[in-house]
Amino acid sequence: MSAERELNLTLKVWRQKNASAKGGFETYQLNGISTDCSFLEMMDILNENLIKQRKEPIAIDHDCREGICGMCSLVINGVPHGPRQETTTCQLHMRSFQTGDTIFVEPWRANAFPVLKDLIVDRTAFDRIISSGGFVSVNTGGTPDANALPIPKETADLAFDMAHCIGCGACVASCKNSSAMLFVSAKVSQLSLLPQGQIEEDKRVINMVNQMDTEGFGNCTNTEVCEAVCPKGITVDSIARLNRKYLKATIASEV
Amino acid sequence: MLDSKVPEGPLKDKWTNYKNKCKLVNPANKRKHKVIVVGTGLAGGAAAATLAELGYEVSSFCIQDSPRRAHSIAAQGGINAAKNYPNDGDSIWRLFYDTIKGGDYRSREANVHRLAEVSNNIIDQCVAQGVPFARDYGGLLDNRSFGGAQVSRTFYARGATGQQLLLGAYSALMKEVGKGTVKLFPRREMLELVLVDGKARGIVVRNLITGDVETYAADTVILATGGYGNVFYLSTNAMNSNATAAWRAHKKGAYFANPCYTQIHPTCIPVSGDHQSKLTLMSESLRNDGRVWVPKKKGDKRKAIDIPEDERDYYLEEKYPSFGNLVPRDVASRNAKLACDDGRGVGESGLAVYLDFKDSIDRLGEDTVRGKYGNLFDMYERITDENPYKTPMRIFPAVHYTMGGLWVDYNLMSNLPGLHVLGEANFSDHGANRLGASALMQGLADGYFVIPYTVGTYLADTKLEKVDTSHPAFSEAVKEVNARTEKLLSIKGSRSVDSFHKELGLVMWEYCGMARTEEGLKIALEKIPKIREEFYKDVLVTGEGEELNQELEKAGRVADFLELGELMCRDALDRSESCGGHFRLESRTPEDEALRKDDEFSYVSAWETPADGSDPILHKEDLVFENVELTQRSYK
Ligand SMILES: Cc1cc2nc3c(=O)[nH]c(=O)nc-3n(C[C@H](O)[C@H](O)[C@H](O)COP(=O)(O)OP(=O)(O)OC[C@H]3O[C@@H](n4cnc5c(N)ncnc54)[C@H](O)[C@@H]3O)c2cc1C
Numbered sequence: 001m002s003a004e005r006e007l008n009l010t011l012k013v014w015r016q017k018n019a020s021a022k023g024g025f026e027t028y029q030l031n032g033i034s035t036d037c038s039f040l041e042m043m044d045i046l047n048e049n050l051i052k053q054r055k056e057p058i059a060i061d062h063d064c065r066e067g068i069c070g071m072c073s074l075v076i077n078g079v080p081h082g083p084r085q086e087t088t089t090c091q092l093h094m095r096s097f098q099t100g101d102t103i104f105v106e107p108w109r110a111n112a113f114p115v116l117k118d119l120i121v122d123r124t125a126f127d128r129i130i131s132s133g134g135f136v137s138v139n140t141g142g143t144p145d146a147n148a149l150p151i152p153k154e155t156a157d158l159a160f161d162m163a164h165c166i167g168c169g170a171c172v173a174s175c176k177n178s179s180a181m182l183f184v185s186a187k188v189s190q191l192s193l194l195p196q197g198q199i200e201e202d203k204r205v206i207n208m209v210n211q212m213d214t215e216g217f218g219n220c221t222n223t224e225v226c227e228a229v230c231p232k233g234i235t236v237d238s239i240a241r242l243n244r245k246y247l248k249a250t251i252a253s254e255v
Numbered sequence: 256m257l258d259s260k261v262p263e264g265p266l267k268d269k270w271t272n273y274k275n276k277c278k279l280v281n282p283a284n285k286r287k288h289k290v291i292v293v294g295t296g297l298a299g300g301a302a303a304a305t306l307a308e309l310g311y312e313v314s315s316f317c318i319q320d321s322p323r324r325a326h327s328i329a330a331q332g333g334i335n336a337a338k339n340y341p342n343d344g345d346s347i348w349r350l351f352y353d354t355i356k357g358g359d360y361r362s363r364e365a366n367v368h369r370l371a372e373v374s375n376n377i378i379d380q381c382v383a384q385g386v387p388f389a390r391d392y393g394g395l396l397d398n399r400s401f402g403g404a405q406v407s408r409t410f411y412a413r414g415a416t417g418q419q420l421l422l423g424a425y426s427a428l429m430k431e432v433g434k435g436t437v438k439l440f441p442r443r444e445m446l447e448l449v450l451v452d453g454k455a456r457g458i459v460v461r462n463l464i465t466g467d468v469e470t471y472a473a474d475t476v477i478l479a480t481g482g483y484g485n486v487f488y489l490s491t492n493a494m495n496s497n498a499t500a501a502w503r504a505h506k507k508g509a510y511f512a513n514p515c516y517t518q519i520h521p522t523c524i525p526v527s528g529d530h531q532s533k534l535t536l537m538s539e540s541l542r543n544d545g546r547v548w549v550p551k552k553k554g555d556k557r558k559a560i561d562i563p564e565d566e567r568d569y570y571l572e573e574k575y576p577s578f579g580n581l582v583p584r585d586v587a588s589r590n591a592k593l594a595c596d597d598g599r600g601v602g603e604s605g606l607a608v609y610l611d612f613k614d615s616i617d618r619l620g621e622d623t624v625r626g627k628y629g630n631l632f633d634m635y636e637r638i639t640d641e642n643p644y645k646t647p648m649r650i651f652p653a654v655h656y657t658m659g660g661l662w663v664d665y666n667l668m669s670n671l672p673g674l675h676v677l678g679e680a681n682f683s684d685h686g687a688n689r690l691g692a693s694a695l696m697q698g699l700a701d702g703y704f705v706i707p708y709t710v711g712t713y714l715a716d717t718k719l720e721k722v723d724t725s726h727p728a729f730s731e732a733v734k735e736v737n738a739r740t741e742k743l744l745s746i747k748g749s750r751s752v753d754s755f756h757k758e759l760g761l762v763m764w765e766y767c768g769m770a771r772t773e774e775g776l777k778i779a780l781e782k783i784p785k786i787r788e789e790f791y792k793d794v795l796v797t798g799e800g801e802e803l804n805q806e807l808e809k810a811g812r813v814a815d816f817l818e819l820g821e822l823m824c825r826d827a828l829d830r831s832e833s834c835g836g837h838f839r840l841e842s843r844t845p846e847d848e849a850l851r852k853d854d855e856f857s858y859v860s861a862w863e864t865p866a867d868g869s870d871p872i873l874h875k876e877d878l879v880f881e882n883v884e885l886t887q888r889s890y891k
Pocket residue numbers: 293294295296297298299316317318319322324325326327328329330331332333334416417443444445446479480481482491492493496497499500536655656677678679680691692693694695696698
C-alpha cells in the first residue's frame with residue numbers, strides 16, 4: 001500500500017500494431033498519478049499524454065469498469081489483473097503501487113487468444129465453447145412457474161458462485177498450459193448443480209470439453225494458479241466436478 | 256398527432272386481444288425473413304434468441320468482443336415482477352399503478368400494463384434457463400424491496416442480477432448460434448440505417464478490428480442499443496455505451512421522444528478527482544438497510560462517528576415517513592442535492608451524503624449484511640479505500656439511465672416502418688422517472704415476450720420487395736459513413752476526443768442535470784453548438800480508418816452526443832413543467848416537489864430533426880389516462 005498520494009512511475013507497455021505485426025515493449029514515464037486513480041484511469045492519462053504528443057494511444061479492452069463485464073484484460077507485472085486478489089484490472093487502484101515503481105503491462109498470452117492490437121486479444125473461443133453446450137435447451141415461453149421447483153438455498157448459492165464467472169480469461173492467461181478448465185468447469189458446475197441443467201449434463205460436458213480442445217486450449221495439470229488470479233474467486237473444486245461429470249458421461253456413452 | 260396504435264378494449268384485455276388477433280407468419284415463411292438485431296443486452300439478446308427459436312433468420316450485432324459483455328451485465332440490484340410470492344398484496348394492477356405513478360404520469364398506460372402482465376413470465380423463463388436467483392431456506396425465490404413500492408417484488412441474484420439475467424439471455428442466444436439460426440457479428444458498430452422506400456431494410460457497420468465498412472440487408476431492423484447517459488461524460492454507464500445507432504436512425508427520420516428525461520441515481524460513489532472516467536453505482540437495494548443522513552449543522556467537518564445521533568438529519572425518513580429511505584430515485588437525488596446546496600454535504604468536496612448501515616449491522620449482524628451486499632461493500636472499499644462496515648458510505652447522485660429514446664408505438668415500432676426499438680433505447684415504459692429494477696424487466700419483456708408477436712404483425716402485414724446489399728441505398732449509406740470518417744480523421748487538430756466529451760458533459764450536468772431553468776438551458780443552447788464547432792475545427796483523431804482505432808470510435812460517438820445534447824436541452828426548455836427526473840426550478844410545489852402541469856404537458860414530445868439542417872420539429876403524442884387518476888405524487 002502506498003504512503004504517498006501521488007506517484008511517479010515507469011511503464012513498460014506491450015505495443016503491437018496488429019495481429020500479424022511483431023510486438024515489443026515501449027517505455028513511458030508518468031508523473032503525479034493520484035493514488036485514487038484506477039489502473040485504467042492511469043492508462044487514460046498516459047493515453048491523453050500520447051495524444052498530446054500526436055502519437056497513437058495504447059489500445060485496451062475495457063467497458064464497465066466495475067469488474068463485471070470481463071472486458072478488461074491486462075497482465076500487470078506478470079500477473080493477470082495485477083497484484084490484488086479477486087480484483088479485475090479496472091477495479092485495481094494505484095494505491096496498490098509505490099512511487100518509483102516500474103510496471104510491466106502486457107496482453108493475455110495464449111494461442112487460443114491471439115493479440116489483435118497492443119493489449120487487445122481475441123477471446124471469441126470462449127463464445128464458441130458456450131455455444132457448444134453452455135446452456136439449458138429451453139425456448140422462450142411455456143416454462144413452469146418459477147416456484148414449482150424448490151432448490152435448496154445452499155445449492156442455489158453455490159450455483160451462483162460458479163455462474164459469477166465473468167469470462168475474462170485470466171485463468172487461461174495465468175496457466176502455463178493455457179488451459180480453459182476453470183472457465184469451462186464453472187459453467188458445467190453451475191448447470192449441473194441445478195435440476196434444470198441436469199437433464200443435458202452428459203452431452204454438455206462432452207461437447208464443451210471437445211470444443212475447448214478444438215480451440216487449442218491446453219490440458220489442466222493442477223497447478224491451481226487459475227484459482228489464484230480469478231477475479232470472482234472461482235475455486236478449482238469446479239474442475240474436480242467437471243472431471244467427475246466428464247468421466248461419468250464418457251462411461252455412459254461407451255455402454 | 257402521433258398514433259400509438261394501442262388496441263381497443265379494456266386495459267387488462269388489450270394485450271390478450273392483440274395476441275389473439277394479430278396476423279401470424281407461417282413457420283415455413285419465417286425462414287425466409289431476415290431480421291437484424293443490433294445490441295445483445297437483455298433486450299437484444301432476448302429478442303435475437305427468441306426470434307431465432309421461432310424460425311427467423313437472425314443476425315446479431317454488438318460492439319463488445321462477445322454478446323455477454325453488453326452493458327446490461329452491470330445491473331446490480333434486481334428485477335421486478337408481480338408474482339406476489341411474499342403475499343404482501345402485490346398484483347399486476349399494483350405493479351402497473353406503481354410504474355405509472357413512479358413515472359410521474361408521463362407514460363402510456365397500455366404499454367405499462369402489458370409490461371406488468373408479462374413480468375411474471377420473465378421470472379419463470381429465467382429460472383428455466385438456470386439463472387441462480389436468491390432463494391430462502393425453504394428453497395423458494397426470495398424478494399427484496401426497491402424504491403417507489405410498498406411491496407417486496409424484486410427478484411435478485413446477490414448484487415449481480417443483471418449479470419445473471421444477461422448470461423441467461425446470452426446462453427439462449429448461443430444455443431441458437433450453435434444451431435446456425437443466429438449469425439453473430441461482434442466488434443461491429445452500426446453507423447447508419449438503410450431505408451428503402453421509407454422502410455428500414457438494413458444497416459452499415461464498421462468492423463472494429465479491421466476498420467472495414469460492411470453492409471447487411473434484412474426485412475426488419477431491431478435496435479436494442481441501450482441508453483445515452485454517457486452524453487454527460489460521467490455516468491454509471493459502461494464506457495462504450497453510446498447513442499450512435501439511435502441517433503443515426505433519428506437523423507434518418509425516426510423521432511426521438513422525451514430526450515430530456517434522464518435519471519440521476521441517488522446512490523453512487525462520489526467523484527474523487529479530475530482523472531475520474533466513470534461513476535460507480537451503489538445499488539438502490541442498499542436503501543433497504545442503509546439510512547441516509549447529513550449533519551444538521553452546516554459545514555460540520557467532524558467524522559461521522561463523532562457526530563451524535565441528535566445532530567444528524569435523517570432527512571428522507573423525516574420528510575417522507577411512509578416511504579422513508581425508499582422514496583423513488585428522483586426524490587432521493589433531489590433531496591441529496593438540497594442538503595449539499597445547503598452546505599451540509601459531507602466528505603472533502605462537500606458533495607456527498609451518508610448512507611449508514613450501523614443500525615442494520617447492529618440489528619442483523621455483520622454476516623447477514625455481508626450476505627446481502629458483500630460484493631457491493633467490497634467494491635466500495637476497493638474504490639474509496641474506506642470500510643463501509645465501520646464507517647458510513649459517502650454517496651452522491653449520478654447520471655444513470657435515460658427514460659427518453661426513440662419513439663415507438665404499441666408494436667415497439669418507430670415511425671419508420673420496419674424499424675423496431677427495444678429496451679433502454681426506446682422511450683416507452685418509464686415516463687419521466689424509472690423505478691428501480693424495472694429496466695431489466697422492460698428489456699426482457701420487450702425481447703422475450705413482446706417483439707416476437709409484433710414483428711410477426713409487421714412482416715405478415717407488409718409487402719416487402721426483395722432487397723439485398725447491392726441496392727443503391729446501401730452504397731449511398733456507405734458513402735455517408737466514409738465521408739464522416741474521413742472528416743474526423745482529416746481535422747488533425749490539437750485536442751483529444753475525450754477533452755471535448757468532458758467539456759460537453761460539464762455543460763450538460765450544470766444546465767440539464769438535477770435542476771433546470773429557462774435561463775440555464777438557454778446558456779447551454781449557446782454553449783453546445785460552440786463546442787461542436789470547436790470539435791470540428793480542433794479535434795485530433797490519431798491513427799487510420801482501416802485498422803482497430805479506438806479514438807475514431809470515440810470521435811464518432813462524441814460527434815453524435817454533441818448533437819443529441821443540444822436536443823435534450825431544447826426538449827428540457829420546451830417542457831416548462833417539472834415531472835419525475837425533469838425538474839424545472841420554475842415549476843415546484845411549496846414543499847419543493849416537482850409540480851406537473853397536466854393541462855399543458857400531458858404528452859410525449861417526439862422530435863424530428865430535418866435532414867436540411869433546419870430546427871427540430873416537435874410532434875406530440877397525447878397521453879390519455881383512462882384507468883388511473885392523475886394526482887400530485889406523494890410519498891409522504
Ligand atoms: C450500473 C448499473 C446498474 C443497473 N442496475 C439495474 C437494476 O438493478 N435493475 C434494473 O432494472 N436496471 C438496472 N440498470 C439499468 C439497466 O441495466 C439497463 O437499462 C438495461 O440493462 C439496458 O439494457 P438494453 O438491452 O436496453 O441495452 P444494453 O445492455 O445497454 O445493451 C446495448 C447493446 O447494444 C450494443 N450497441 C450499442 N450501440 C451499438 C452500435 N452503434 N452498433 C452495434 N451495437 C451497438 C452494445 O454492444 C450492447 O450489446 C442498471 C444500470 C447501470 C448502469
